[in-house]
Amino acid sequence: MRIKNAVRYKAPIEMLKPWFILMLAVIVIAGCAKESSEAAPSEAKQITVASSTDSGINRLDAASYEGMMQAYPLIYDSLVEYGEKGEIQPALAESWDISPDGKEYTFHLRKDVQFSDGTPFNAEAVKFSVDRWANKPEHDWLLTSKNLKSVEVIDEFTVKLTFTKHYYMTLAELSYPRPFRIMSPTSVEPAGDPEGKFVKAIGTAAWVQAEYIQDVQTVFTPNSTYWGDKSGIDKLTFKVVPDSQSRVLAAQNGTIDIAGGEVSKIPLESLSLLKNGEKTKLATQKGTASYFLVVNDANKAIADKKVRQAINYAVDKQSIARDLFDGTGSPATGILPTTNAYVSEDNNKGYSYNPGMAKQLLNEAGWKDANGDGTVEKEGENLVFSLVLQTEEYPEWKPLAEAVQDQLSKVGIQVELKVLEQASYYDALWKNKDYDLLIYRTYADAFNPLSFLMALFYKTNEAPAVAFGTEQLSSLIDRAAATLTDEERFKAYNDIFQLMNEEAMSVPLFYPDDLFVVNNRISDVQLGATTFRPIVWEKLRLDEQR
């Protein structure tokens, strides 16, 4: 065909006009199908926080595990709150008495409190909440629920909880984000029935639910009947932003005001941008969690204490903190940072970086690089470990694992990285132990040290420990749990940490800081003592001039 001939016609572009108009119309219709809900910047003092998951406020039963952890304390108060280094502070309970045998807890409640819907807060309301969780099988992992014998209303503002056994963590457990917080009897239907069906989240805490669009955002407004200090802002919006990179960008252009912590982790790579950004600053404090390697002693090589110690010596914790993570945390020494209760400089020494020592220990254990291929071997077999990790929740574990891989290769240990998706990763950790080394994090704040040790390092006659366990360690943990005084407890934990260190039961890697990026227009950012109450939201202030 002769296309050239066609050129004498006008260019067809003109004829495309109807197409353009039609298509524009389509896209406009598509776009307008949903009314623009662009949040107009009104006078209302509003702060938007990024969260990586939905708040789940519509099923935020105080005695359930359905919602975002940080959402519970916004709505519900607990009897006592967890402070720095495990200091228990009064909340709904002004004071409390513990019987000498540690089995009876009597709480004296505040008298000036009511639930956000006007329901009076009193001993009956506490009893309702306690009845809702008491002895339920799903809370058996918390001894406070499992060992609860009775709850008695002494008078209008006094409640007594009686347990079958003494357990020193009871107060700490009561401060957990769930399931022990106090919910209004009117939250369920029929009202006041502990077995009632949950209908609405009603509590005594600083915030109430205002608006909720699932997977988009949850808006909280100050609780007008709140017993504590009045909030400095009018609206607190949790906007769901699942992608960490999007959170950084949103913080930079001011779409969100706060991101970080466990609510919405910000990638460490972006911190330099946010540190002294045009619109952003950082708020940090030392964290209470740590990243460490779980070692699987089912592997014959790892069962040898010298090999475990060699791995500890081979990891350059300083370089990880300084070079890899740009000083956004501290080099790890022991399994838990000293920001935790009962952890001190003395019982938390850890292993220094000493590749020479590592090689020597490997040598003593019979692992030598005889054939010169760079990997040590014993009886003709190379020393190869699998290192399992996940990146959905902790994207920084990938570079961390690569750094560890490189450092171990320098002492002749070959490491194969296995990045699993979240569910398989947790299967590997909790169920099938399909790993030699695995990156994990310790629990944080109120869950440390006892809940964490129980969960990972406690071995019973029926079941082996999830991470690493010996009979000796289990009996020490039992001893710590049974202690009645702080002094005894300190001694017990000293023994525990020293044993874990000496036996190299784990490979501590890094103590990450709690990191938040905050818009410059916000002042008075006070970070909380726990990951489930990461920021004291009601204390936030907005600078007017910006």
Add this chain to the structure above:
Amino acid sequence: MNKALLKRLIWTIPTLLGVTVVTFALVQLMPGDPTDISLRSKGIIPDAVSIAEIRRQMGLDQPLIAQYGAWLNEIFHLRLGLSFQSGLPVTKELALRLPATLRLMGASFAVACILAVPAGIVSAWYKQQHLDHAVRFLSILGASLPHFWIGAMLIYLFCIRTNLLPMMGDGGIMNYIMPSITMAAGMAAVYARMLRAGMLEAIADPHYKAARARGIKQSRLIVQHAIRPALLPFITVIGNSFGYFWGSSIIVEAIFSWPGVGRLMIDAIFNRDYPVIQAITLLTAACVIVVNLAVDLIYYWLDPRIRAEGGRYEEL
């Protein structure tokens, strides 16, 4: 004439059944025990007794065939089960998310057409000239870039550098621009190429030459005799792009925090939320089948010469 059509309709049924078998089998293939996972996702540490009890309640102790039958019956009554994660009925979760994804797909389709129709026409008209080369180069570029690369670049240009467009979430029309371009880029290239080929074929056709010889108005000539015949095969691509858009929505929704089915899906996969995964896979496949059937019917209706026999084997 309707015999072929009827055959086409009837053969949809085994395909639909096949889809249910594959969806059901997927969950059987998955590592891990659904009961265990459903308990753990609620923060409960399961023990052997409670697992056995729940397995019995859920009918998981029945033989596979019986389980499949029971499941099929549930599906038939549109009961898709409860999400492990949220505890809500899956149908409700889907109803909540589906509109956002459909809107995004609609917008992406529109964008793909806006980009592709002029490009295809211009490219065919100026065959082997600079404009054609430029269009073809651009379309290869569009089809060659990973979604998240395009998405990241758009975000960089329009949010970081200039702050012209909102970065994430569903909302006003401005929110649609970047995700729909990201999603449409690959498809626009395919559309443009199809249109170009179709138009070239039409122009080469004796009908076109005859029409031109008759000296009919140029605009009519092009629309009636070059573009219109080219649009016919175009319709079949729509059926295929539906599946393509659906697949890419998983990635695009992750980039732009779009509250749609794609994100529900990825969360479900990472959390092993079996009922949700099953429901979405099933829904997607059923939609693809229905859309393809519809396309075939339209095609049949527009062009009776087409024999349904032999199948359409086209790209994608």
Add this chain to the structure above:
Amino acid sequence: MRNFNIQRIRKMAGAIGNPLGNKIASSGLYILLMVIVVGILAPMIAPHDPLAVNLTAKLLPPSLEYPLGTDQMGRCVFSRIISGTMASLVMPLTAMALILLIGMPLGVIAGYYGGVFDRIIMVVVNTMLSFPNLLLAIVLTGFLGPGTLHILLAVVAVWWAKYTRIVRGMTLSLKEKPYVKASRGCGSSDVWLMFRHIVPGTVPTVLVFSALDVGRMILAISGLAFLGLGVAPPSPEWGAMLSDGRHYLQTAPRLLLSPGLAILLVMAACNLLGEGLRDALDVKR
């Protein structure tokens, strides 16, 4: 809907021997060959060990020592890109080979014999084709877990049906050709017929589609990497590099750019090759 005649088949068959008869196709082929050569020679020409971590030299800008700078682990990006060629290309190419190995025989047999076997195959094929590629690949890799082998499996499981359908459709029309019938009349065996007359007839179309699909697989694999379902680190696969690099969009955009361009180059080559072959071999849509 497809008309074949002997001359056309012969023309096609002749063209296969000389795909460079088309300029576009040959440019695609040349680019691809060049990339493969670079990939093979990578261990010799890479200035650094692509896996050597050096945390004190991370995120360096391009320099004489590091032509494309270093990544977040202080590894040489240039060395990683060229060493990653094989990792990035071998997987889709292997997958393609497996897909053809599974898809083509099934298609030929189904089309040639027809009957119940054909019906069953077609139901399976139509079922598989009802699932969007990317969706099914993500679900499968999500369940199997990331890793080269699993990704390969997922890609093959997702893509084979398309080729069975294409080949079966072509077989249906090819077996009615007079020369095939004639050959059968002369007493040729079925196997001979299939190998001698039918398979060669399907090759041009299959070639075009495979060239295009290899490109698509590279995209799909990079999409999996984006979702955290990529190959195991520290392997320098391009999709994984790209996915890592996106965290540095603002601070070090080159980490996003260089693997992006590498993918683009190969994708473009595949597209050129596919499109060129399509024109040269006169394969219809």
